[in-house]
Amino acid sequence: MSQQSQGTIWLVIAGLGIGSFLLRFSFLGLIGKRQLPGWALRLLRYTPVAVIPGLMAPQIFLPADGSTLPDPIKLAAAAITVAVGVWSRNVIAAMAAGVSALAVLIWLFQS
């Protein structure tokens, strides 16, 4: 976070706090009982799965500085995390599996 000043951090916290409240208050507080159109609900349903995988993709799939291939340990740990999450439907189980896989793989191949 080299160029982020303290002011920027507080600006992000305030902006995200106010913005999130307005999203939550939108229909409940301001718009009332009117329903969102079907196409809007259909698009909104996919926002988390449309943003988060893309946010993480460069760190997982692009090579680190100085290498030509993606890191197989990261790829494997990422795959295990997703697989356990899909299978168990449990966020904490998936986190535990991913972190354990990462630790074991680093210990096996990088020590």
Next chain:
Amino acid sequence: MTPGQAFWAGLKIGAPFVLVVAPFGAVFGVVATEAGLDIVQTLVFSIAVIAGAAQLTAVELMVQDAPTLIVLLTALAVNLRMAMYSASLAPHLGAAPVWQRALMSYLMVDQAYAIGVQQFEQHPDMPVGAKVGYFFGAVILLCPTWYLATLAGALLGTAIPPSLPVGFAVPIAFLALIGPMLRTLAHMVAAFVSVVGALIFAFVPYNLGLMIAAILAMGAGALVELWLIRRGRWS
């Protein structure tokens, strides 16, 4: 059902979710302090926003030195689902006094929404006061847990020596959120388009490539959903 009875009923359903909220709050605390936020900033972040995925998104983009506007827009995009929650609860809670609706909006976390909507759709005839009581009961333990777990994580994060690389813990925390969301073919296609789009458009400045990828992925998810509905395979 009186509002008091409904409050206790909601509390009973919501309480076990403390076990889900606490570790995730701690993860955010560790990640945020590792990224360079101090303990006060990390705690205020959790109190102001109460949305783990959006908070992690914002911290991750700040680490990547993305412009502030992009940080805000992308993190708010992750929270767009909250507008959907708001729309879905409005027919049940819309008649409550405005201060109650404002307080419920502030406390609207994923688990509170899921617990509330499940109850209200099964018992639409509950008086609005009881529905409000049920919602507050469901969430009353979760939000303080979120704050305290964040604080614990932040204290732990500042204690971890900087030489210890916890960098890849962030992708793992995010991917753990995503796995359980991949419930349908439409969600899987959206996630796939998001990854491919983000890699293809990685060259676009100001992290705007991610926005392009996300818009394409939302469209792809919606199209697959429509296709599944037409084929009678959407439940």
